[in-house]
Amino acid sequence: MKGRWNWFWKGGSVLLLTYVVVRGFCTPLQPGLVSATPSQLSVAPQVVDLVAVGQPFATSEDLPASFDVVLRSGDQLIRTDVVAITPHSVRIQIDVPPTMPSRALDAYLFTPASGTLFLGNACFVEDAAKGDVPPEFSASAPDPQEPDLGFSFPYQPNIMESIRNLLWHVPMWFAMFFIMGLGFVASLAQLRTDSISWDMRAEAAVKTGLVFGLLGLATGSLWARWTWGAWWVSDPQLNGALVTVLLYSGYLVLRSAMGDDDRVGRLAAVYNVFAFVMLVILLMVLPRYTESLHPGKDGNPGFNSYDLDNSLRAVFYPAVIGWGALCYWMYTLRLRMNRCAHHLLSR
Amino acid sequence: MGQTLHTLRTAGTVARLEWQLEWRQGHQLAAVGLFAIASVYVAFQASDQHTGAAAWTAMLWLVHLFSGFTAIGRLFDRERSNVRRYLQWSAEPLGLMLGKLFHAVLTTTALTAVVLGAFLLFLGWPQGIESPGKPGLLVLGAWLGGLSMTTTLVFVSAVASQVRNGSGALAAVLGLPLLLPQLILATRLTRGALSDEPWVMLVEYPVFLGALGAGTATIACILFPYIWRA
Numbered sequence: 117m118k119g120r121w122n123w124f125w126k127g128g129s130v131l132l133l134t135y136v137v138v139r140g141f142c143t144p145l146q147p148g149l150v151s152a153t154p155s156q157l158s159v160a161p162q163v164v165d166l167v168a169v170g171q172p173f174a175t176s177e178d179l180p181a182s183f184d185v186v187l188r189s190g191d192q193l194i195r196t197d198v199v200a201i202t203p204h205s206v207r208i209q210i211d212v213p214p215t216m217p218s219r220a221l222d223a224y225l226f227t228p229a230s231g232t233l234f235l236g237n238a239c240f241v242e243d244a245a246k247g248d249v250p251p252e253f254s255a256s257a258p259d260p261q262e263p264d265l266g267f268s269f270p271y272q273p274n275i276m277e278s279i280r281n282l283l284w285h286v287p288m289w290f291a292m293f294f295i296m297g298l299g300f301v302a303s304l305a306q307l308r309t310d311s312i313s314w315d316m317r318a319e320a321a322v323k324t325g326l327v328f329g330l331l332g333l334a335t336g337s338l339w340a341r342w343t344w345g346a347w348w349v350s351d352p353q354l355n356g357a358l359v360t361v362l363l364y365s366g367y368l369v370l371r372s373a374m375g376d377d378d379r380v381g382r383l384a385a386v387y388n389v390f391a392f393v394m395l396v397i398l399l400m401v402l403p404r405y406t407e408s409l410h411p412g413k414d415g416n417p418g419f420n421s422y423d424l425d426n427s428l429r430a431v432f433y434p435a436v437i438g439w440g441a442l443c444y445w446m447y448t449l450r451l452r453m454n455r456c457a458h459h460l461l462s463r
Numbered sequence: 464m465g466q467t468l469h470t471l472r473t474a475g476t477v478a479r480l481e482w483q484l485e486w487r488q489g490h491q492l493a494a495v496g497l498f499a500i501a502s503v504y505v506a507f508q509a510s511d512q513h514t515g516a517a518a519w520t521a522m523l524w525l526v527h528l529f530s531g532f533t534a535i536g537r538l539f540d541r542e543r544s545n546v547r548r549y550l551q552w553s554a555e556p557l558g559l560m561l562g563k564l565f566h567a568v569l570t571t572t573a574l575t576a577v578v579l580g581a582f583l584l585f586l587g588w589p590q591g592i593e594s595p596g597k598p599g600l601l602v603l604g605a606w607l608g609g610l611s612m613t614t615t616l617v618f619v620s621a622v623a624s625q626v627r628n629g630s631g632a633l634a635a636v637l638g639l640p641l642l643l644p645q646l647i648l649a650t651r652l653t654r655g656a657l658s659d660e661p662w663v664m665l666v667e668y669p670v671f672l673g674a675l676g677a678g679t680a681t682i683a684c685i686l687f688p689y690i691w692r693a
Contacts, residue, residue, distance in 0.1 A: 307689050355647055362640030371635050373626050383625050386686045387637075390618065393682055397675070399642060 138440030148271030172203030190217030195255035213249030231263030280353035315381035356398035473558025608649030611676030
């Protein structure tokens with residue numbers, strides 16, 4: 117019975133992670149506008165290209181006439197004509213009015229199948245005077261179409277395709293919490309019973325958790341480079357994560373410094389309990405009260421305030437369960453190694 | 464009730480013992496003071512009066528941190544071995560921890576005064592700041608930051624003292640990561656106290672520092688009995 121259950125959850129975690137890898141990398145990203153060229157305009161008729169990323173918002177059969185682009189200045193809309201369309205870009209002819217409420221223009225692209233695409237501060241008009249848009253230049257907003265995007269990940273400015281990293285970065289930390297929590301419980305039991313078996317569990321848990329912590333730091337660093345522009349920034353969540361990893365490295369240093377001292381289990385358990393309390397303070401309490409670049413800050417470092425939509429959820433939850441189960445699997449292997457080593461050494 | 468009284472009495476005895484030890488081995492106290500003042504003087508020589516608030520804060524806390532290490536890092540390692548064995552057999556662990564903590568708090572208070580005093584004497588206020596807007600908050604921050612570092616260091620010192628060889632180096636390795644959060648909070652508080660930010664914006668930092676110090680002291684007290692008679 118136990119053997120069958122082991123097959124079930126281990127096989128299940130592999131299947132889930134396979135699903136996550138395939139779904140995570142093959143699901144298209146919803147289209148989003150990223151740039152307008154030229155972005156500096158002057159008061160004259162001119163041509164502007166708007167470029168999008170993600171899945172195509174048009175097919176080669178689509179006609180330019182079925183797309184609409186309007187530019188917004190303050191609270192007023194400026195008319196444009198769509199002259200050409202490709203799957204990832206749209207070329208517009210715009211007659212820039214001499215007066216407008218704001219010189220910074222936002223762009224709206226209304227598509228028949230992909231909904232409305234938005235680009236804030238798309239263009240800047242250097243020589244426009246302040247005033248209302250003259251009626252011959254102004255436009256009214258077309259009716260938005262209900263988008264039919266299929267199974268796709270949401271487009272977020274700045275994050276773009278890197279949103280897939282959510283499926284790797286966040287579950288790493290969840291798995292680390294989970295396995296470090298297990299180690300904490302094992303250390304408490306060690307202090308109560310003083311038995312080597314609990315000590316071996318705690319050591320295996322910390323070693324496995326450290327692997328996931330390091331992977332969390334690595335994936336986070338990659339993500340930070342892409343979205344924030346630097347491999348490392350000073351941010352409460354990052355400080356907490358680094359300190360946590362250093363703390364648990366200290367656990368290993370302490371163990372190796374003790375060597376084959378009899379009291380190693382007791383002392384390591386004491387340190388581990390202390391380290392886990394610090395982990396909770398560092399990663400779950402302090403970031404709630406300080407400003408952070410991480411999403412969902414100012415009150416909640418959890419994930420329910422990530423802009424998870426249903427398609428992302430459908431891959432994110434399996435990823436959390438899959439990585440958690442894989443982490444536990446790694447822990448059992450490490451524990452078995454510890455037991456073998458202990459058995460061999462005590463013979 | 465009797466147990467609590469006994470614990471407190473042990474704490475008092477241990478604190479008095481520490482105090483006597485401090486005076487008898489006067490060189491230890493002098494060594495810490497010398498270390499602090501010499502470090503401040505190095506900072507003074509390196510900075511030639513044009514130090515901005517950021518560098519000033521960084522140097523203040525580096526000096527404070529390593530003076531703290533020198534003073535507290537070997538707290539559980541300095542009795543002679545026969546005294547230590549006697550304590551191990553006779554003293555109640557919680558009382559012993561409380562006594563050591565009390566002594567560490569006193570030492571840190573004195574150390575904060577020495578470090579901050581030497582800093583103001585040699586370096587003065589950072590460039591561009593005639594006198595800080597919130598001197599009280601600056602002093603409170605230096606003191607609370609020192610205290611919350613100290614309670615962690617006491618715990619680390621207790622753990623490291625159980626390792627037979629090389630406990631000094633081990634205390635440093637284990638202690639530095641554990642002290643990072645306190646240092647982050649403390650440096651921000653010092654920067655804030657030097658700037659013209661209203662003090663209401665900074666109230667959370669002393670509160671966090673105090674809570675962190677009290678929290679680590681509590682955990683240290685709970686866990687210490689397990690280490691002491693291991």
